[in-house]
Amino acid sequence: MNLNLRIPVSLRIPGLRRKAPLTPTSPGAVPGTLVAPAEALPPRITVLAYGPEEFRETELATAGEVQQYLGSAAVVWVNVDGLGDTKTVQALGDMLHIHPLALEDVFNIRHRPKLEEYDQQLFVMTRMASLGERFEHEQLSMFVGSGYVLTFQERAGDCLKPVRTRLREKRGQLRNRGVDYLAYAILDAVVDSYFPVLEEYSERLEALQEEILTNPPTDTLARIQATRHDLLALRRSVWPQREFLSALARDETPLITERTRLYFRDAHDHAVRIVDLLDTYRDIGNGLSDLYLSSMSTRMNGVMKVLTIVATIFIPLTFIAGIYGMNFANMPELRWSFGYPLALGVMLVIGIGQLALFRRKGWLGSG
Amino acid sequence: MNLNLRIPVSLRIPGLRRKAPLTPTSPGAVPGTLVAPAEALPPRITVLAYGPEEFRETELATAGEVQQYLGSAAVVWVNVDGLGDTKTVQALGDMLHIHPLALEDVFNIRHRPKLEEYDQQLFVMTRMASLGERFEHEQLSMFVGSGYVLTFQERAGDCLKPVRTRLREKRGQLRNRGVDYLAYAILDAVVDSYFPVLEEYSERLEALQEEILTNPPTDTLARIQATRHDLLALRRSVWPQREFLSALARDETPLITERTRLYFRDAHDHAVRIVDLLDTYRDIGNGLSDLYLSSMSTRMNGVMKVLTIVATIFIPLTFIAGIYGMNFANMPELRWSFGYPLALGVMLVIGIGQLALFRRKGWLGSG
């Protein structure tokens, strides 16, 4: 059926047994130990150096080359796709005086979003959402320092593509503003990446409701729950983003100008809306579980009614037939000439009487 | 049945797949990009300029004509019905120095209500409620600046009509007060638009309870849930209004005078009551789900009892008849002259005995 195609077949519980273990390092390891995730891609370093009047975009071979770009333009955006090489990250960390704990977190791809202030940088970990068979997370780590923004992604995703395009084509104010506005543009793109995912899930909920009200297959409840778990996982991703966006919109930080703070307020607004929508969807998801269970029980009632009606009508009639099937020598009715039609008549009357009774009880309706 | 007419037939989940996408702009777009909603109406601009002794009401052809009214009276209320033309909105925004992010929000007709303070304006987004087959939202955006109020509506609604009438007919204090009191009058009318909707939903809940206790059709649970989803959606609309009304009643803002603040406190009170009522209604809605499921199960029990009584009485009797229907050559009872009446008598005794047992178990009652 067409509806089913929209709905995930895999009932894998989200958040369990994912590609990465819960922490990259083992308990008790030296803090600041860098361990690359198991299937991480090799890093690809790109630099975008720009100002109101200039724009350079280069792909670098080694982390060391970044040094020459720093300070060469109003804003330098260093982006690393792929977390497969700890040395590259260590080199960038040393170059920019990044705290070892923050560097360790870059590799912790299952970490919850957070904002941390260090002496020389703002450190933001966040998560982009995209849609596969189910929604998928990709971690984005960002360091905002004076004159540069450094971002790490698990793989080259397209969620930041519109930001790069705006830089290249000098659309909007992006080229005229500082690192804080670039940080805003990136975080805003990350938050907005949840909207298409939400649209998809709203359609899945509609499809599930349709399915329940028509003809639910046996795995419906499992799929409803998978959807609810996804919504919960989405909420857990967005909630901390909402929190740190609120902090960025409100708090005094030397790196964020007053003027840009209004924009963070706008991004915070979006995060609030997403959380609101997710709460609504989860409530609807809970309602679908109840609806499914109730529709199951309605079907069961229908089955039982048919059994009851048929059995209740025929069991007494069969009994009467049984009586006149007895072989007693002395059964006067058997010899009456109108005995047989009389017996049939009695049976008919009993059957019709029962039907009438059931109709009065409302069992013959469709309910 | 008459009752059903009151209750929505459509079981569409509210908040899903609505006319507008979740955001007008695509993720990563330049902030401040204006995109008109898909089916937005062309704008209609009206100006009401008034003071204690003057009152002018005009419909304007272009946004540019607004300029000549600004400052011409104590209060100038510019209202735009229809969001179909971004240029009109942009022109008004430029004229009144409105922040691009606020302008963008005007077109975001699925945004949650909020209050934002900008340098030169208070910006309020809120939602009016009205009743169709189900309740409907309409967004109202309002900018309150010094000497003017600018409002945007999706379409010409009648929720603000009483406010205009009070201005025209000089009823109450409205003509004697400033822009803050006009803002209050508008927001108060918006909040009060929820009361008739609540009255309607309270009647729907009563009708649903009546229906459950008499003869529920199969879609009852779906309709209960649709009602609960509506109540939740209403709550999500009112809750943020409650919050910003509380802020307006409490905080020091140069645009709101001390005297008007008491009125905002009153409007806040109304919002609190609406949230309270919605909580009560939702609790009642949850109770109706339980009641429905229990009444289903009571009906099922009734069905099962009939089956059990009939089957349990006749199955042993049929067995006895079966015994004397056997064709063994040597069955002395068959030849007894009182064999047949004896067999009938035994059956009668067994049947009556079972009936007595069931009566003692309370199965023959109506419970």
Added chain:
Amino acid sequence: MNLNLRIPVSLRIPGLRRKAPLTPTSPGAVPGTLVAPAEALPPRITVLAYGPEEFRETELATAGEVQQYLGSAAVVWVNVDGLGDTKTVQALGDMLHIHPLALEDVFNIRHRPKLEEYDQQLFVMTRMASLGERFEHEQLSMFVGSGYVLTFQERAGDCLKPVRTRLREKRGQLRNRGVDYLAYAILDAVVDSYFPVLEEYSERLEALQEEILTNPPTDTLARIQATRHDLLALRRSVWPQREFLSALARDETPLITERTRLYFRDAHDHAVRIVDLLDTYRDIGNGLSDLYLSSMSTRMNGVMKVLTIVATIFIPLTFIAGIYGMNFANMPELRWSFGYPLALGVMLVIGIGQLALFRRKGWLGSG
């Protein structure tokens, strides 16, 4: 049955479709518009003017006569029973400089309890509880100014009677204290009016539990839910009272002396206890729903067991009887002289075997 008499027959959902509409005024009306509730009684004005050594109690014909009492004694308590005449209220409001929004609220008999501070008065709206078939609310509005207390009631209730008696008979400290202590005495009497209602509901819950464990009629669940809705409505009444009593016990208000504040703390304590008890009762009410549903299902299981036992025993026996009722020409057993007793014996063995099996499965017990 006697128990049932205690329990409300009417299953009307509380808070829905009550005598009064949700707001007396229509949305968008001029704030401060006075509209008397539909079936309001005509007002009856009484004045109690008292001090340590004096006490006068008079019924007045018109609101205007109140003027001459103001200031004539240490404390003047003006009480108005019946909200049927807006002019009387307006006259009193003008005389005492009451804010129009507060006056409007006096007529809003479905308003939630609240405390508001105005320049010249404290304004308290609260609700007395009494018992009819179900509990009933009556609104009490009180203005506490310097030297006077003004109260409005929907009808002449007896919840304040003990306060009047204490004044008349000079019992306790009431005559020696100021308006703040009178306000306390009134609010304390209002809060304490909930205790008898709670006692009644605790007995209803006991009766319902008794009923469920013995022989529940079909409307039990509806009555449990009606009780739960009542408890919720009671909680919604008391909760805001708790909040403003806490404010009165804590905050610095020129109208409340330090000494009286201890008394408000005591009244606050009572409100806290009532909320606590209501939470306990609601929890018990929820437990009763579960208990009812479980007892339904236990009964159902009992029914099914009887059916299963009877059917399972007799169906195979009837089959054997059916075999020897076949009319095949060549059935050697039929001609054996011990064929019939053998068949009966086999049936007996099978029947007893099944009974033994069921006993081992524990189906023959009472569970």
Added chain:
Amino acid sequence: MNLNLRIPVSLRIPGLRRKAPLTPTSPGAVPGTLVAPAEALPPRITVLAYGPEEFRETELATAGEVQQYLGSAAVVWVNVDGLGDTKTVQALGDMLHIHPLALEDVFNIRHRPKLEEYDQQLFVMTRMASLGERFEHEQLSMFVGSGYVLTFQERAGDCLKPVRTRLREKRGQLRNRGVDYLAYAILDAVVDSYFPVLEEYSERLEALQEEILTNPPTDTLARIQATRHDLLALRRSVWPQREFLSALARDETPLITERTRLYFRDAHDHAVRIVDLLDTYRDIGNGLSDLYLSSMSTRMNGVMKVLTIVATIFIPLTFIAGIYGMNFANMPELRWSFGYPLALGVMLVIGIGQLALFRRKGWLGSG
């Protein structure tokens, strides 16, 4: 069965219709009115006057004699067992300048625990727990003033016995410290009185689980709920104690020295643990309800399966036997010599075929 002895037979809902009415005084009574509870015992006054080097313990005949002990030693502990005589309490209240509202509360034996600060005393109401068939509350009121501690108990309980023993035998620091440490010792003994009750309830929960998994009697759910209500009632007793112990450990009060505050922090810790344990137990209690309902439904499924298997196998066979029991003149099979064994063979094949089908469906297992 042995298990049942541990579990309360009485299913009385805790907190409902207890020995005492909800308030001793009627609504609207003069505040400070003393009314002894209905079945209160006559008072027994004991005085313990002690310091590092002295210890006297006396039973007094009248409240007046207390006067001569006050100030005669470092610490004077006056204890009154039995609330049957308001005059005794009034006399003590007058002697120690106790506020009438606090005195009234002493008789309010269903009051929730609280701490109140008066000018000359700390007033603490708390509740000791003990175990009867179910847990029982006893109220303890304590006034801590400069140089004395005054306690009121409903009856002579043994929860404070260890404290008296420590005083008599000069164990620990109690004799060397002031009234604040005595107050701590008393409140600590009260809090610790909940631990044995908790141990008992943890065993009841285990016993209930055991019972559910083996052979639950029909009143199991009612007993689970009675246990849950008890746990809730316990929580409501401990929660306010936790709150005032936290206040005593934290706030600056002239009566509590810095050194003793550490001890109150310890008592607060205990209260926190008790609340934590109660939350865990309540969660387990909720799980038991679900487990019970599920085990009921599993049993029901077992019953239904047996019915289905027996009925489904024999109904078709009986039909075949019925066919060859028909008396048509022209039924050729009846005259075949191998007709009867053939019919039996067909029946056998059908029966075995069905059994095989059920085994494949997994219905013959134990599930």
Added chain:
Amino acid sequence: MNLNLRIPVSLRIPGLRRKAPLTPTSPGAVPGTLVAPAEALPPRITVLAYGPEEFRETELATAGEVQQYLGSAAVVWVNVDGLGDTKTVQALGDMLHIHPLALEDVFNIRHRPKLEEYDQQLFVMTRMASLGERFEHEQLSMFVGSGYVLTFQERAGDCLKPVRTRLREKRGQLRNRGVDYLAYAILDAVVDSYFPVLEEYSERLEALQEEILTNPPTDTLARIQATRHDLLALRRSVWPQREFLSALARDETPLITERTRLYFRDAHDHAVRIVDLLDTYRDIGNGLSDLYLSSMSTRMNGVMKVLTIVATIFIPLTFIAGIYGMNFANMPELRWSFGYPLALGVMLVIGIGQLALFRRKGWLGSG
């Protein structure tokens, strides 16, 4: 089955009837009384004295020998495995001026994690997690003073082994930092000990889901609940750790340097993630309960459908056979030569008709 091996067979409710009673001391005991837990091991004292350039590790025979190590190196870490001897603990407490209440808590092995500040020490109680058949707690008490860290464990566990190895092998910064960093390293190792436990439980949840969707044994629900109780118990262990780590990362304490505070922030982050994961797992656990109950009911429906189909088809047919088994003398059909085939034909038509009806109702599908 292989799956089951992963899942605890024991359904013991966690937190109930554990090895230790709820408190080691009896209610009312002298505070500061030391009582060793019932099965506590004899103590084993080890001292690690280290600085950037030195490292000594010794096992001591008596607590008195500790004195000579104090102050002999930059950091002295005294570790005691085994709480079987109160004298050893008392001696250490006296030597380091530890408050008697804190010493008492060391033996209270069921205490919830907490942080307390004393004049000369920070006192931390926390819990390590490890995996047996179910997860296990072990208590760790730690005193951090100037120049030393004193830890108590129930038994020699390996959760702190990596910390010791880092000290011995001079890995990371541990040897170069002070007591605050050692305290961090220990608490971080404790928090991280929860990650492997979480991984295990995530696999158990997956295994349970798999089991439910294939062929759940009867104890599935009990095992789901045991898992949920474990997750709750884990949460109760981690939550207070989260709280005190947040306090250590935020508050000004002379013992914790600014530089180390960043590390506590990191450990706090880990605790937050663990709580987050536990909340997700608990939600999934709740979903599994629902899934199980629904799958039970689906199976039941399948059983009922088979019964209904077989019974409903054959009951009417058997009735017809019964009619022609009657022995009336005058039954013309019996003598028709095509009577028998006609009867069989009618039965066939009825049977096929019913099958068609059921197929149309969708009862013959797999749903």
